[in-house]
Amino acid sequence: MLIRMRRYRHICLVLAIAAVMMLYACGYRDGSPAGTGAFVHDAGGTVAVITGDNADTAGPADIGDIAADTADTTDNVPGSAATAAGDTPGASGDPAVGVINNSADTDDNDTAVVDSAAPGNRQYTYDFTVAFAGDINLADNWDNMQYCSTTENGIYDCISPELIQMMRDADITCINNEFTFSTRGAPLKNKVYTFRAHPSNVGILKEMGVDIVSLANNHVYDYGEESLIDTMATLKQAGIKYVGAGHNLDEAMEPVYFEVQGKTVAFVAASRAEKYKMTPQATEDSPGILRCYDTTLFKQVIRKAGENADYVIAYVHWGTEFTHKLEDVQLSTGKEYLDAGADIVIGAHPHRLQGIEFYKGKPIIYSLGNFWFNDETVDTVLLKIRFFGNDTEEYLELKVVPAIQADLRTTIVTDDAERERIFSLLERISVNAEISGKGIITERAAE
Secondary structure (H helix, E strand, C coil), X not given: CHHHHHHHHHHHHHXXXXXXXXXXXXXXXXXXXXXXXXXXXXXXXXXXXXXXXXXXXXXXXXXXXXXXXXXXXXXXXXXXXXXXXXXXCCCCCCCCCEEECHHHCCCCCCCCCEECCCCCCCCCCEEEEEEEEEEECCCCCCHHHHHHCCCCCHHHHCECHHHHHHHHHCCEEEEEECCEECCCCCCCCCCCCCCEECHHHHHHHHXXXXXXXXCCCCCCCCCHXXXXXXXXXXXXXXXXXXXXEECCHHHXXXXXXXXXXXXXXXXXXXXXXXXXXXXXXXXXXXXXECECCXXXXXXXXXXXXXXXXXXXXXXXXXXXXXXXXXXXXXXXXXXXXXXXXXXXXXXXXXXXXXXXXXXXXXXXXXXXXXXXXXXXXXXXXXXXXXXEECCCCEEEEEEEEEXXXXXXXXXXXXXXXXXXXXXXXXXXXXXXXXXXXXXXXXXXXXX
């Protein structure tokens, strides 16, 4: 068998040389017809061929060949799509670990993340970042807010300024609003933990650069219907969008859209976090959240969002608290949401990091854990998703910034050993994801 393989390779080499000589005789140079275009090369080999203004992106074999050597060649990941004067988006050296190549997909509307490096020397017509942080609690009766009230610099003494700046720099920042904004209502009976924040605390979210929150969780109704109504009013007055709850079911099911550099990004959210269902689903004439114990309505919402947006992000409150272990229902329904048209699924509720899975090339981030929630010592991350491309190519890059919540503070991790420990943990609990030393998330090659 080995001899046959060697002979086969020898024959292929002869044929390849002959083919190159024929192409050269026909006027081809550097792999393309003279005067019509040029191959774009990367360290790993040919990435794409450009003819005139059109690009034909490489197939899966080419993509897989270059991934390992080029994924981490640079750490230049802009936090904002705004480009400074004189800068050129897509200049040589810009990294891209995920690539969306709709032309290679069998489903017309699919957005797939492929383990690759983006071609350099390209002009991107859009380049923006969406940031996600996990559970945040601004309840006045909770330890972290009581600590915050004693600090000189407020939230900047509670969360590393570097993390806050990344959130502010992102074009869109989303968090899980794990409490209610209100001065009204009474704690729900028989509920162990209830969280209520004074409406003035919404200013903290503004300081952090939050643009949208998910209200589809098990604490937004902790003080009853009045508190949920007040929460929605407080956020609206502050100019912060919310998703996954509403004054009625229609509003709770409504996607929230952002227009960024000519692209539409849709957010949808739902919850299935309570064994004893104390947070009601909205009805035709009463406020509440959108539930997804039965996935029918949520998949309907996702499909609607997909009809009106370039990218759909599904935010789901699910899983078992205080564990890295995934529930079977997370593994199954996460894939349902991607099949329904979501491009990315992001989870909350476990208060711990949970793993990452790629399904048909698309990512499910099962839980971002606590970001700034209580006095526990837990690992956490800030997730940054970079969307960039042009009329012929689309790219995604997923990056996690490691941090630790401890002693009522959330601190960015800069020590190399600690960064590696957190990345190794996240990789170990993931289904099929790899985390580079720079926090870049890619799909692990199938064995």
